[in-house]
């Protein structure tokens with residue numbers, strides 16, 4: 502009897518083979534304490550993860566995107582926990598940062614979101630030149646906070662690596 506034989510979720514183990522890291526299973530979430538130093542730590546983590554998944558050519562763009570999103574979260578919601586999501590789906594690299602930005606009174610929320618979007622000018626230029634998209638949206642209530650995100654087609658990510 503194997504250690505997983507009583508668990509239906511684990512299967513029998515007889516036909517299970519380890520799945521190696523690849524573009525198809527790039528899916529990471531990372532919780533961070535939100536200090537300014539996190540950007541450097543996360544860049545190193547993202548670099549390692551992308552290399553392991555065969556996305557060495559995505560490192561330059563991904564590091565820039567992660568830095569921009571985390572800097573925005575830190576600038577407008579300093580010293581609060583954030584989480585980072587790094588995924589690849591449908592030939593698109595997706596980076597999302599969830600912050601704990603407070604809920605503003607009606608009217609001020611749009612103004613603040615526009616201000617935060619304007620602070621992402623490097624990301625905006627990158628998205629424009631690499632056919633990417635980015636944005637900031639409120640997290641669904643009852644949780645406070647925002648979702649800062651960027652998505653880039655992989656072929657544009659690879660093209661950026663050649664610049």
Ligand SMILES: [Zn+2]
Pocket residue numbers: 577602603605613614
């Ligand atoms: Zn605000």
